[in-house]
Amino acid sequence: MTHRLAAVAALLLGLLFGPAWGQIPGLSTGASATEQAPAVVSTPPDPGQLPANWWHYFDVEGDALKQHVDTALSRIDTVLASLMGAAVEEGSDYAGRIRANLKALPAARSQQDVEKPPTAALHARYTPEELLQAASAERQARAELQREQAERDRVARALKVAAKLLDDQLAAYLKMSADDPARITRGLEIMAGRSALAVEREHLRVLNTSVTAREARAAALAREVETAGKRLVATPEALRHNASRLEQARQAVEESRQRLVKAMGKAVGAVGDTPQARAESRLRRQQVVRAAVEELSGRVAVAILEAESDLMELLSTDGVPAGLRGRLTEWGRLATEADSQSKDWAERSADERDQASELLASLSQSPEAPERRRMEQLAQSRLKLAQETLVAVSRQEAASEDLVLLSQLLERRLLSHEGYLRNWLEWTWQGIHSITLGALNTLNHTLFKIGDTPVTSLGLLRVLLILFVAWWISHLFRRGLSRIGERREGANAAAVYTLGRLAHYVIIIIGLMVALASIGIDFTNFALVAGALSVGIGFGLQSIVNNFVSGLILLFERTLKVGDFIELDSGVTGMVREINVRSTLINTNDNVDIVVPNSELVSSRVTNWTLREAKRRVHVAFGVAYGSEKELVRKAVLEAADAVPYTIKHQRASEPQVWLVSFGESSLDFELVVWIKAEGVKRPAAVQAAYLWEIEGALARHGIEIPFPQRDLHLRSALGLREHEALRTLAERSARESNGR
Secondary structure, eight states: HHHHHHHHHHHHHHHHHOGGGGSSSSOOOOTTTSSSSSOOOSSSOOTTTOOTGGGGGGOHHHHHHHHHHHHHHHHHHHHHHOOTTTTTHHHHHHHHHHHHHHHHHHHHHHHHOOOOOOOOOOOOOOOOOHHHHHHHHHHHHHHHHHHHHHHHHHHHHHHHHHHHHHEEEHHHHHHHHOOOTTTTHHHHHHHHHHHHHHHHHHHHHHHHHHHHHHHHHHHHHHHHHHHHHBBBBOOHHHHHHHHHHHHHHHHHHHHHHHOOOOHHHHHOOOOSSSHHHHHHHHHHHHHHHHHHHHHHHHHHHHHHHHHHHHHHHOOOOHSSSTTTTHHHHHHHHHHHHHHHHHHHHHHHEEEEEEEHHHHHHHHHHHHOOOHHHHHHHHHHHHHHHHHHHHHHHHHHHHHHHHHOEEEEHHHHHHHHHHHHHHHHHHHHHHHHHHHHHHHHHHHTTEEEEETTTEEEEEHHHHHHHHHHHHHHHHHHHHHHHHHHHHOTTTTTTTHHHHHHHHHHHHHHHHHHHHHHHHHHHOOGGGHHHHHHHHHHHHIIIIHHHHHHHHHHHHHHHOOTTTTOOETTTTTTTEEEEEEEEEEEEEEEETEEEEEEHHHHHHHHEEETTTTSSOEEEEEEEEETTOOOHHHHHHHHHHHHHSSSSTBSSSSSGGOOOEEEEEOOSSEEEEEEEEEHHHHHHHOOOOHHHHHHHHHHHHHHHHHHOOOOOOOOOOOSSSHHHHHHHHHHHHHHHHHHHHHHO
């Protein structure tokens, strides 16, 4: 049933698209594409009448292929002779490409596949030097394999695109009319593309076999490197040879450092705005890069030789070389540095190479002149130096890989020699040590400069630590003073506080000077710092400095001390708790803390209730009704004053007194004038309330009336007596209600 459906489909397609469709390989009826091979076409292709399977004419080998190529080229020459007009030039171009491709096709098909290399025999013993040689060979094989894989992938992608384009061209060609004059040139174009595609496919075939062979070689070398790492031995000759090489490598590193310093000095002096000066400056900078590559490569070479020595010592003895773990950590950092620097140097050198090449190309079109010759010389020097640097960077990268390989071998040997637990503990301690050293190195980097003095992160931490120690000493000193003041009853708390604050300022200033001296600031130039500070004060710090100086004035003048009870112009009253650098803390009797700037306490009027004397005289006002006996009032109020605990008693100059101060509208106005104790001075509202409470009780006990306001209302009118009495009664009731409220 399936074969019948396929036959019907092929018949319909043939009716729709003509006889050319049936010539497409794989669409013939009666068999699948896998059951029949495409038959070789015996007729040479005609560009004007190309069938879909025209390329099968070249599916032959050997001499037959050469004969078919010659026949096809003769046919093409005949077709070219029939072309006319503009088609002659286009057709000749396609014919030339067809001729070149078809002539190259027999040689491409006869090219043999690359055979896999024979497996190299592994040695029974390897020295570390032989291990590195095998690793270098394996690395080179991997690089060649990557290059060929990239080439193969590029060719495969190009062939895929070309094949798709040819399929589209052939489909368009088959739809063209047989009488179309452009059919011949389109046929020649298709033949040129298809012949080129065939040659490239043969090239891809060879590339595939070459990639396979290189994969086998790289895998074999990788196995050799792995085997060599397990079969390492140390010989006395190798140890002596390695020691000699190590000494030479260290000398080479010292020489490369000197060359680097010289190159950097020359690069600093190479400045200018002319094209020649800029070119010379770039050349000097590239010389610095080249010298830096040599210096770093030398350090890597020394590390490799040291690793070889440690590895051979570990192989020949039972002990671990002294300082091996520290060297392993250092080698790891060196490999990381080399990897990072190599990328940067490679990018800079490649950019320098490209710019020098562009400069040479532009100079070649410039007129002859002495300046041009000098610029060409500089550009050629830059180009050569950049290329040499790129080669040196690639060698350095290979050396870094060798160093990593030896480090890994040493780590594995250490693990098997010491065991997992001890090895883990050692590496943990080494890691902590390495992190600490790295942090210290980072902290020693310069952040900024004060004059000519560099300031580092470590210096800032030292400054903060010294200031913290100074603050802690000040805190302990002030705490000790407070305890001494508490133990001694006669000690003045305000004096203790003032001494503590002054000591705090002195200790902090000394600590600040020591901290600044610890980072190298020269105090002989303090006048410059003071001048800069004065400018800063003038622009934005004057308020802070004003408050600070005012605080010092308060401490030294002692018109305001800690523990004093004061009253401000705003009416706020409270006890002084602290006198700080910028402000003074006042605590009210309602336990509200009020922060007042020191400058306000110096420049404004402040009432200090406890400046010289702890006691104070207060006036408590009260009134009694007219007609009350004055002596009885005095007696009652003095009894009330004596009952209040704040009253100072039995002192001639401080005895309580009762004064008649005025005749009020509805009362005789008196004042109790009484001296109160120190504890009452700081509680004025409570004192006033206590005396009023006792006075009211004493007056009530003695039958003395406390009056309330009264008014007499007199009405004159022509109303009758009854209405007049009613109005008077109403007025008296209103007056009583008003007095009651």
